[in-house]
Structures are given as structure tokens and as C-alpha cells.
Amino acid sequence: MHKNKSKLKRYNIPIFIILMLLSICMIFPFVWMFLSAFKTPADVYTYPPKWLPSSFKFDNFAKVFQLIPFGKFYFNTIVTSVTQTFLQIVLSITAAYVFAKLEFPGKKKMYMFVQSAMFIPAVVTVIPLYLMASKVRLVDTYAGIILPQILGVFTTILLISFFQSIPDDLLSASKIDGCGYYRILWNVVIPNSTTAINAAILFAFLSHWKSYMWPLIITNSTHKRTLPVGLKYLVTESSSEYQVMMAAAFMSIIPILIVYIICEKSFTRSLTMTGLKG
Amino acid sequence: MNFRYSFAGKRYETIQTRAAYVLLAPTIIVLIALFIIPVIQVIKLSFTSLNSTTGASRFIGFKNYTYLFASPRFWQSVLNTTLFTIVKLTSEVLIALIIAVMLDSHVPFRKYLRVSFFAPVVVPVVASSIIWIWFFDPTLGPFNQILGVFGLPQSKWIYGKSTALMSIALFSIWRGIGYDIIVFLSGLQGISDSYIEAAHVDGATNLQIFFKIKLPLMRPVLAFVIMMGFIGSFQSFTEVDIMTPDGGPGGSTLLIVNYIYQQAFGNSKMGRGTAASILLFLIIFSMTYLQRKISDRREIRDA
Numbered sequence: 001m002h003k004n005k006s007k008l009k010r011y012n013i014p015i016f017i018i019l020m021l022l023s024i025c026m027i028f029p030f031v032w033m034f035l036s037a038f039k040t041p042a043d044v045y046t047y048p049p050k051w052l053p054s055s056f057k058f059d060n061f062a063k064v065f066q067l068i069p070f071g072k073f074y075f076n077t078i079v080t081s082v083t084q085t086f087l088q089i090v091l092s093i094t095a096a097y098v099f100a101k102l103e104f105p106g107k108k109k110m111y112m113f114v115q116s117a118m119f120i121p122a123v124v125t126v127i128p129l130y131l132m133a134s135k136v137r138l139v140d141t142y143a144g145i146i147l148p149q150i151l152g153v154f155t156t157i158l159l160i161s162f163f164q165s166i167p168d169d170l171l172s173a174s175k176i177d178g179c180g181y182y183r184i185l186w187n188v189v190i191p192n193s194t195t196a197i198n199a200a201i202l203f204a205f206l207s208h209w210k211s212y213m214w215p216l217i218i219t220n221s222t223h224k225r226t227l228p229v230g231l232k233y234l235v236t237e238s239s240s241e242y243q244v245m246m247a248a249a250f251m252s253i254i255p256i257l258i259v260y261i262i263c264e265k266s267f268t269r270s271l272t273m274t275g276l277k278g
Numbered sequence: 279m280n281f282r283y284s285f286a287g288k289r290y291e292t293i294q295t296r297a298a299y300v301l302l303a304p305t306i307i308v309l310i311a312l313f314i315i316p317v318i319q320v321i322k323l324s325f326t327s328l329n330s331t332t333g334a335s336r337f338i339g340f341k342n343y344t345y346l347f348a349s350p351r352f353w354q355s356v357l358n359t360t361l362f363t364i365v366k367l368t369s370e371v372l373i374a375l376i377i378a379v380m381l382d383s384h385v386p387f388r389k390y391l392r393v394s395f396f397a398p399v400v401v402p403v404v405a406s407s408i409i410w411i412w413f414f415d416p417t418l419g420p421f422n423q424i425l426g427v428f429g430l431p432q433s434k435w436i437y438g439k440s441t442a443l444m445s446i447a448l449f450s451i452w453r454g455i456g457y458d459i460i461v462f463l464s465g466l467q468g469i470s471d472s473y474i475e476a477a478h479v480d481g482a483t484n485l486q487i488f489f490k491i492k493l494p495l496m497r498p499v500l501a502f503v504i505m506m507g508f509i510g511s512f513q514s515f516t517e518v519d520i521m522t523p524d525g526g527p528g529g530s531t532l533l534i535v536n537y538i539y540q541q542a543f544g545n546s547k548m549g550r551g552t553a554a555s556i557l558l559f560l561i562i563f564s565m566t567y568l569q570r571k572i573s574d575r576r577e578i579r580d581a
Binding site for chain 2: 009010011012015016018019020022023026027029030032033036044045047048049051090091094095097098102103104105107110113114117119120121122123124125126127128129130131132148150151156180181182185206209210212213216217227228229231232234235242245246248249252253256257260261264268271272
């Protein structure tokens with residue numbers, strides 16, 4: 001009843017105008033990047049600087065590929081973030097199922113143990129992990145980039161809270177049908193939680209895609225760099241050729257922005273679900 | 279064979295227990311490799327003089343810690359991080375709360391508005407930092423141009439000693455505020471309509487409803503956002519490493535994590551870097567512990 005009433009209510013226009021102005025401020029950097037990726041050096045280095053490009057040419061994009069192996073960076077980022085996401089989700093699903101639906105001695109202690117990993121700042125483990133990786137010769141390899149980043153406490157907690165909402169009757173029914181615990185996970189729990197699992201995949205993928213500090217530390221040759229690390233070196237190598245930097249930023253931002261806009265609903269829901277559980 | 283057994287007063291089944299341990303084993307192994315061993319190592323390393331280029335390492339007791347306590351550059355990074363966090367956290371939480379309340383009212387294009395506020399959160403920080411480097415350019419950047427249009431004085435942004443840290447905080451607020459807004463918004467939407475309607479019937483104004491009903495009910499959400507914001511902002515690294523890689527004019531943007539990175543991977547002083555990272559952990563841990571204690575006590579008092 002309340003819902004119907006609020007639909008009839010008139011829009012709050014003054015507040016809408018304020019919000020629109022604020023949202024223009026928020027997306028202004030992206031608009032600027034989009035327009036500037038097409039600017040010529042003359043557009044950028046005149047005074048006062050021009051806001052609109054004088055023509056829509058793709059010269060800056062070509063320049064990015066000349067300056068840095070951008071395609072290789074893209075490839076590296078896709079390989080590492082897809083693998084990391086896959087491993088992280090497998091670990092999260094199995095652990096979440098155990099904590100949400102199985103009973104065993106020491107469950108509470110194990111859960112606290114897993115949770116405690118969340119409270120250790122990444123920078124604390126970075127130095128020993130680097131030393132360990134160099135001991136086993138994983139520096140500057142894909143495995144070296146991938147392996148230390150496959151534990152996701154956040155996605156585990158997200159899935160636990162979702163798995164708990166699956167009714168126990170559903171699980172015991174398949175147990176009576178002769179399913180073991182592994183079969184129940186595969187045949188009942190996973191098919192019934194696709195929305196939550198998709199949200200977790202999306203969350204993990206987006207955070208691996210933008211991951212910066214660890215790939216920066218563990219790579220030292222150009223051809224192993226990921227996109228964020230490669231972009232850092234573009235800043236120094238293209239030394240303030242802003243229009244080229246914008247073309248590179250454009251190519252790294254737009255695909256991920258499109259993925260986010262398509263999956264916005266499930267992503268937001270996953271964030272708030274765990275956010276409020278704390 | 280499946281047996282029932284009891285352990286510490288609770289009943290279990292052997293098959294279920296075995297399945298649980300098998301499924302949990304990979305997570306536990308990874309956890310030990312990626313957290314437990316490194317944490318033990320980090321404590322050991324902080325008492326050594328390990329240099330990663332020479333490979334020389336010897337036990338030096340608390341020398342790394344005494345070095346840090348006497349180092350003006352380390353203290354500068356602690357001070358910068360604290361200032362950065364205070365400015366970022368207070369303004370971000372305040373603005374996010376106001377925007378969330380506005381989004382909670384009846385406005386059109388809500389999905390567009392939500393996406394536009396959250397978009398900076400999902401894009402790679404390195405990529406957005408690159409855009410903002412241009413914004414902060416004193417001669418070619420749009421910020422000074424806009425200030426000029428309104429006849430306001432020009433700023434040196436990340437190139438000025440007094441403005442650099444605050445410029446980076448401004449960027450950091452832009453890229454982080456969407457998360458706070460979304461969490462606050464879901465908190466506000468979780469408040470039952472019946473409270474609000476009852477208050478309306480009693481003649482309460484919107485402002486009263488916000489301060490007397492919504493805000494108190496939002497306290498756990500606020501506490502969560504502040505805690506996460508604090509932990510995140512004390513670990514900020516990327517924006518400074520991209521925009522002012524050398525720590526800014528006069529070290530004015532050097533944050534603790536950037537200091538650790540410089541020591542460990544720039545100067546190869548692994549021992550000193552680990553000691554600094556332990557100090558950072560202690561700061562974060564004690565602050566979150568304190569906040570937990572305060573909010574717990576409040577809940578007991580209010581109950």
C-alpha cells in the first residue's frame with residue numbers, strides 16, 4: 001500500500017537537481033578522459049586548454065601501442081585475473097558450504113581463523129611473500145602474480161550468508177535420495193545460489209583487475225606487467241603527453257565500466273549484503 | 279561406514295566431519311601459506327638487517343624499531359597518513375550520508391545516479407589517478423582553469439608543499455565515496471516505513487525524523503563504514519605512488535605504506551620495511567579495537 005502511495009507522490013525536484021549536479025562532478029573525470037583521448041597535442045598545449053577535441057582521430061590510441069606493449073599488458077591482466085577469480089571462487093564456495101551447512105568439531109575456531117585473515121593488512125605480508133616467492137623462483141611469473149592473491153575472505157563471508165538461507169529441508173531431502181555431501185554441494189547448493197555466486201565472481205574479478213601493489217612488486221620485466229603496473233610506467237615514459245595517457249586510461253576503464261553497468265544490481269546487492277553483516 | 283560420535287558435548291557424524299575437513303583443507307592450506315607463515319616471518323625479519331640486494335642478514339634486536347622511532351621521515355609518513363585519514367574519513371562519511379539521504383527520497387533516474395556515484399569505485403585506481411594528474415596540472419589542468427573562470431586564486435595542487443596531501447585526499451574521496459553511499463543507502467532503505475509514518479502522524483518534521491529516528495538506527499552501519507574506511511585509508515598506497523612517486527614536495531604526501539614500499543623495494547632494506555609494517559599493523563589494530571570497545575559500550579548503555 002505504501003509503495004503505491006509513493007509512486008503517486010510527486011518527484012522531489014530540488015533534491016534531484018542537487019543530485020544531478022553532484023553526479024556530473026562524479027562522472028566529469030570520465031567525460032574529460034573520453035574527450036581528451038581524441039585531442040591533438042595542439043589542443044592540449046594551447047592556453048587556455050581546449051575542452052573539446054578539434055577532430056575525432058585515433059592517433060593517441062596508436063601511440064599507446066607504440067610506446068608500451070599494451071596488448072600484452074591486457075593479455076596478462078586477463079590471464080591473471082581470470083585465474084585468480086576462478087581459484088578464489090572455488091575456495092570460497094567450498095569453505096562457505098562447510099561453514100554454512102556442515103557440523104564438525106572445531107568449526108567455530110576454524111571460522112575465527114579464516115576471518116582473522118581479514119584483519120591483517122596486505123602490506124604486512126607483502127615483504128615475506130616476496131621473499132618466499134623469490135626463494136621458489138616465482139618472481140616475474142604468472143604463478144607468482146596469481147597465487148598470493150587467491151584467498152578471498154570477503155567472498156567467503158558473502159557466500160556463507162547466502163548458503164545459510166538455503167532451507168535445510170532441501171539438503172536433507174537429497175541426502176535421503178542417497179546424495180553424499182559433495183554431491184549435495186554440486187547438485188543442490190551451487191545451482192540454488194547462482195545469483196550470489198555470480199555476484200562473488202564479479203566482485204572478485206573487479207578487484208583482481210585493478211590490483212596494483214602485488215603485481216608491481218612481483219614483476220620486473222616489461223612483458224610480465226599487468227595493466228595497472230604498465231600504466232604506471234606509461235606515465236614516466238610518455239612524460240606528460242596527457243592525450244596519450246587518456247587514450248590508455250580510456251582503454252583500461254571502459255571495458256570494466258561496461259561490465260559494471262550491466263551487472264550493477266547483483267554487484268550492489270552483494271556489497272550491501274556483506275557490508276551490513278560486518 | 280557412518281558413525282555417530284560426540285565430542286565436547288556435541289553430536290557429530292564421521293562422514294560429515296570427513297567431508298567438512300576435505301572441503302576445508304585447501305582453504306586452510308592456502309591460509310597457512312599466505313598468512314600464518316608470512317606473519318611469523320615478518321616478526322622474525324623485523325629483528326634482522328636483511329638487505330635483499332646483498333643478501334646479508336643478521337640479528338640486530340630492536341635496532342630497526344629504534345631507527346624508525348628516531349627517523350623524521352617515518353614520523354612524517356605517520357603524520358601524513360593520520361592527517362590524510364582524518365580529512366578523507368570525516369568529509370567522505372559526512373558527504374556520503376547526505377547524498378544517501380537525498381537518494382533515499384523520491385527522485386527520478388535513481389539507477390543512473392547510483393551508477394554515477396559508484397563508477398569511480400570499480401575502475402582501476404591507477405587509471406583514474408592518471409586522469410587526475412592532468413586535473414592537478416597548474417597550467418594545463420581544468421581545475422585551475424575553472425578556478426580562473428570564477429576569479430579564484432590558482433593552486434599548485436599536487437606540486438605545492440601545502441596542497442599536495444589534500445589534493446590526493448580529494449581524489450581519494452572521489453574514488454571511495456560511492457561505496458559509503460551504497461552502504462548507507464541500503465541501511466536507510468532497511469529502516470521500516472512504519473517508524474517513519476508513526477513519526478509523521480505525530481507531527482515530526484523530516485529533519486527531526488532524520489536525527490531522532492534514522493540516524494540512531496543507522497549507528498551500526500555508520501560504525502562499520504568508519505571502521506572499514508579507517509583500515510582502508512591507513513593502507514592507501516596507489517594514488518600516491520602514481521601521482522607523487524617520490525613522496526611529493528618535501529615528502530608532504532609520503533604515506534606509511536609508501537614509506538614501507540620505498541624502504542623494502544627501493545632501498546632493499548627488508549628488515550626495516552617489516553618493522554614499519556608491524557608498527558602500521560599495531561596502529562590499525564589498536565584503533566579498530568578501540569572503536570569496537572566504544573561502540574559495544576554504547577550498545578550496552580542504550581539497551
